Amino acid sequence: MINSYIDATPNPEFLIKSIAEQGYTLESALADLIDNSISAGANLIEILYNIKDSKISLYVVDNGNGMSKDELKKNMQFPSSSLEIDRSLNDLGRFGLGMKTASFSQTRKFTTLSREKGSMIYNAATWDVNHLKTKKKWEIIINNSDEIDKIIFSYSELSKNCICEFSDFVPNTIIKWEGLYKFENYIETKNLEIAFSNEMESAVTEHLGLVFHRFIEKDISHLKIKINNSIIDSFNPFPENGFGLRPLELRVKPFGKDNLKIQGFVLPISAKNPENSRIWTTEKKGLADLEGLYIYRGDRVIFYGGWNGLIKKYPHLQLSRLKIDVGNLNDNKLQLNVSKSNIVFPFEHKLSLLRCIIELSDESKKEYANNGLKFNTSKNKKENFELLNKIYSTKGLKVEINEEYPLLKILLDELNVSQRSKLNMFFKSITTEINKIKHVHEEKQLIGIEEKDGVNMDEIIEIIKKLKENGMNKQRVCDSFLKGMGFNTQRLPEEIENLF
DSSP states (O other), X not given: OOOOOOOOOOOHHHHHHHHHOSSOOHHHHHHHHHHHHHHTTOSEEEEEEEEETTEEEEEEEEOXXXXXXXXXXXXXXXXXXXXXXXXXXTOOOSSSOHHHHHHHTTBSEEEEEEOOTTOOOOEEEEEEHHHHHHXXXXXXXXXXXXXXXXXXXXXXXXXHTOSSOOTTOOOOEEEEEEOBHHHHTTXXXXXXXXXXXXXXXXXXXXXXXXXXXXXXXXXXXXXEEEETTEEOOOOOSSOOSSSOOEEOOOEEEEETTEEEEEEEEEOOGGGGSGGGHHHHOOSSOOHHHHOEEEEEETTEEEEESBOTTSSOOOGGGGGEEEEEEEOSSOHHHHTOOTTSOOOOOOHHHHHHHHXXXXXXXXXXXXXXXXXXXXXXXXXXXXXXXXXXEEEEXXXXXXXXXXXXXXXXXXXXXXXXXXXXXXXXXXHHHHHHHHHHHTTOOOSSOOOSOOOTTSOOHHHHHHHHHHHHHTTOOHHHHIIIIITTTXXXXXXXXXXXXXXX
């Protein structure tokens, strides 16, 4: 008996529209195009748009290596590469679908013009859903020279009218979206320009500044992304310039062909102060929006804000951020989706992440314990009238008595060297007890070295002798004095042990 068959060739219009629904937002779609630009070696990227007759035109233009005619043809097809091939470490792609799915998520017609770096001639190809609907065939339009010249002219005019221009910018790839249906079909014409401009200036700008912040900050790549008249500033969720961000222990876990680097960070309680908010938050996103995981894949943030289903959000976790670095060699293990907006960690790594989150949660609670306590964050201020200084360390936040406190300064000035030394020992005992109550331990112990407060081993020995003369045994000396001075009483220095 002979089998019969059904032609299963999909309707191109229906399939394209289905493919487009991959969870893209405008900002994530543009980020996908920028991934391709970076992978092509671009360091200058223009995103330009205008609105005419209620139709939005948007251009994404870069100075990367560009594509030959054959490369353009290949990259316009579904998909343009295999999932099985090994990618270079700086390749931000994944499925070979990004340019197409990202573009179709926002428009029903897009054209890609490209030329190899150094070449004068552009080649161009267009996907047009209306053409697919009419022809009912999988066809990519190869643009003629007149169409190419028209797109180049419209882009050039738009670029020249922008106030902020890149110097020595040579565009090698130009992607044009004609008509953004999610805005044009659902927003009233009178509000279209304002609504779209606001979206580009807020959500898109913030998203791209965060997602590509490492590339923008790198001296080597020094990526610049421009939207019409503004160059995007980077937003680093882990600033390193002494703002009080406290790192926890870095953990490195084997992960297939690569390693998973996990490190928690606790924001200072001052991050909740509106005056400091712009260091830690964006204009549209607050601490609660930005708490959680930050997953970097090849220096590109692919997930941020929230805990990706690992735990719920809690108020005290607003100061918690967990940075995870992973390469692009294990996308299958992460179940990375087309829009790079969703990942799933393998079970064994979920447990590791949960342990890190528990530790981060505990440290955040300690930081919240400082809420309402007023400390001075710098000992080097010219006028410091706070009794306690707040000192950040890798093991937590600790406090110490400020010797510049006016009343204390008067007292210290009236004491001789020996009296001042004994008072400093007393202060050290007080701060040790305070930090112990706050669950913060000293980073080092006083083991026979002279510290900055002028307390040295000879003076400690003198105090111990006097305590013994007053009838105190070793245990009482340890409990009442040595512990307060930061000693490990189970391993006392030899010169102290000899006194007993």
